Amino acid sequence: MQASSNIMWSSGRSEALLEAGLPVPIDIRPVRGAKRLRLRFDEASGTLKLTCPMRTSRRAALAWALDQRQWIEVQLARALPGEPFEAGAVIPVEGVETLIAWCERESRTPRLTNGELRCGGPQGGLARRVDAFLKRQAIETMSREVAEFASAAGAAAKSVSVGDAGTRWGSCSSQGRIRLSWRLILAPPQVRRYVVAHEVAHLKHLNHGADFKALEARLFGPGLAEAKAALRDVGPRLRRLGRGR
Numbered sequence: 001m002q003a004s005s006n007i008m009w010s011s012g013r014s015e016a017l018l019e020a021g022l023p024v025p026i027d028i029r030p031v032r033g034a035k036r037l038r039l040r041f042d043e044a045s046g047t048l049k050l051t052c053p054m055r056t057s058r059r060a061a062l063a064w065a066l067d068q069r070q071w072i073e074v075q076l077a078r079a080l081p082g083e084p085f086e087a088g089a090v091i092p093v094e095g096v097e098t099l100i101a102w103c104e105r106e107s108r109t110p111r112l113t114n115g116e117l118r119c120g121g122p123q124g125g126l127a128r129r130v131d132a133f134l135k136r137q138a139i140e141t142m143s144r145e146v147a148e149f150a151s152a153a154g155a156a157a158k159s160v161s162v163g164d165a166g167t168r169w170g171s172c173s174s175q176g177r178i179r180l181s182w183r184l185i186l187a188p189p190q191v192r193r194y195v196v197a198h199e200v201a202h203l204k205h206l207n208h209g210a211d212f213k214a215l216e217a218r219l220f221g222p223g224l225a226e227a228k229a230a231l232r233d234v235g236p237r238l239r240r241l242g243r244g245r
């Protein structure tokens with residue numbers, strides 16, 4: 001089985017095409033003997049390689065690939081250089097491009113002032129202090145927003161925490177524990193608020209059904225589709241921020 005798959009690989013002629021909804025071209029190959037769909041990101045060519053059973057239509061394969069979008073973004077973010085938090089770097093705090101202005105004599109605790117993130121103390125550990133500052137901003141801001149949306153929804157979250165969980169921007173457990181990516185503090189406010197409203201709506205409905213969608217739309221207000229699209233646009237960069245090159 002393995003051998004015949006390999007022959008298919010080398011003899012099969014197909015090319016990577018850029019399809020709507022995917023950030024990079026995708027090469028879809030039906031493979032004899034394949035039992036399921038498999039996706040990998042080929043760093044060398046910068047393309048997605050999808051193999052699927054012979055009976056799978058291109059349309060179905062593509063729809064499946066679109067469902068893996070968050071996974072794809074994570075792979076892309078890993079392949080592209082990071083944007084470390086360092087002196088002189090410009091990072092999007094709440095979506096606003098902000099200079100990390102380092103001056104040893106200033107306070108160690110970073111603070112936002114006049115469109116700059118001013119940080120003092122020794123240069124070693126600067127990245128860690130910026131990281132801690134952003135996580136603090138993230139939990140403060142999003143805890144407030146969770147409370148605001150939850151009260152509008154007539155619900156209450158059991159807890160709110162921030163983390164950096166793999167592919168997800170947020171999650172809500174059946175016990176009402178909301179977890180959000182701290183990276184959302186780097187996104188424009190409407191993007192962050194969309195994710196928060198989405199997770200708060202899950203306090204009432206643990207699915208993506210019609211009632212859930214109606215509540216999500218009521219909590220967020222107008223511009224939901226735009227915010228969703230904006231998250232797709234900024235997502236890949238959010239995942240690169242604070243990582244080494």
Ligand SMILES: [Zn+2]
Binds near residue numbers: 208
């Ligand atoms: Zn959801």
